[in-house]
Amino acid sequence: MNIKAQTYSFRARPKIITGLRALESVPWELELYDARSPLILVGKRHARARVTALKRAFAHSPLVVKHICVAEAQFTKQDVHLLLSTLERKQCDSIIAVGSGSLHSMAKVANALYSGGYQLDQLDQLSLRRHGTLPLVSVLTEDVDGREASTLLKFDEYFLRYDQIQPGIAVIDPRLLGRVGAAASSASALISLGQLCESMRAAELSHHSLSWVVPALRLLGDWYQRPGDKEARMAFTNAALLSQIIISNTHSGALWTLSEMLETSGLCSQAEALSALLPHYITMLCSKHNRLISDIISDVRVLSSDSPPSSLWKETANAGAERTLLRLSGKLTEQARYPGTRPIIESLCRQANRLLENGNYTEVQELIAATASGTKASQAWGGRL
């Protein structure tokens, strides 16, 4: 046995508190950080209802909430300055962010700058290791893709990753889950599926990743037919968090690199890019790691004896791993209802394929070729290239 090859690390952060009355545990969790004076950052949408829910949830707790910041969906530099000055004036010892993705980004930016005493233009030169940061609680509500609770920070031209800015606690409470349509919910599930497929590529490297892929995949397959339901949204939010933890322990592969590039280019959202790339990627993945993927899918099927009757695992009981995953991605794409960006992505891939034709073939090129040709990756490899 090669001991050296079995050495790996796995970072399992944040702590996830999920389910009804999850919000009530926040004061109890903050006590571990000795934090009693949080600053609450809440989105403008449903602000009043959410503040009332927080007030009720924190009943009989020692928390002292001096100020609440009500923010717009898109934040500006002025907003960050205002947040920083409030943190400084009120001597807050923790931050609770309630809302959508951009709000969590704002909390991360403010936390990083405040803790290190930095200015906004120094965002890419932070040395947080020496200073530490305030405990950050992320209460996930709507449009969740898991990045809210990650080490990733996206603001203006900055696209950064710091371990210290990751929230310590992520809370998913059905009372605070906002109303999101089936399309948005499916898009979030599609991102999680993309992350899971990426991590399956590298699952041979870490057994921890493998053990997290199974429950996340199960959550997606159990609820994929009813994306608008509250239970489904809870399941997808949980899956998003789990897949985010797994992907943060995996190097970016072809699927993630391409979809992020397409998103950064402004051509389409990441979920849209994934909807076009995923079928080809799944085919590639299954042709290379067929045994591993089949083992994962059969593990999920064994665990799904108590799943809803309409779950993917019962419907595709006799189908292979590839067909099962393709069906899941196809159904989620159909529900996400993307308005025809797929041909644009495919034509872009065709152009990229032509440019890369004489280079060394990597996984990214292989995926581009597969998407461009619209055929199976193995055929593209043997035929076109």
Place this chain on the structure above:
Amino acid sequence: MHIRNGFTPGKKRWKKLYVSCLLRFLGRAMQRASCIDTTIQQEAASLPDEFTISLYVYHSGPGIIMKKQPGGRLQYCTSSKDFTETDLCIIISHIEAAWLLLTFKESTAQAVARDRIRIRGSIALGSQIVRILDRVEMLLLPRLLAKRAVKRYVSPRNKFRKRFQLYFGTYHSRGVR
């Protein structure tokens, strides 16, 4: 973005009152049960004498403090309110968790598994106290409720006689100051 004033966390008075009453009743019942039930006496006998235990809702109660007396007896202490000063603290995370536990919607084992109960102190002694608590609930409650409140229901010997003694004794007993 605009800044608005914060809030004082709300109060759930009825739930707090219910939890407070039930914890007091449980405290007195544990005191009385340690006199009449040999299983509880055996469990309590291994605790050190003058050992104090608190069972309370984070962060300031309601809660109870019990004290181990020689001979495997447990004494319910009424005067002390400082739950953190005891040798062993069993802390319920919030009033809603206490409500679930004391309305027997959730068993003690489930509450521990869901991180709603934490023990500060010796885990072995904490488990003993939880076993005593389960035994008291089995003596006090009808089978249907007790099955929901404990992990594994074992019908106690002379259940009805002990139950009568327990209810009668609990009603008339007083804790020590």
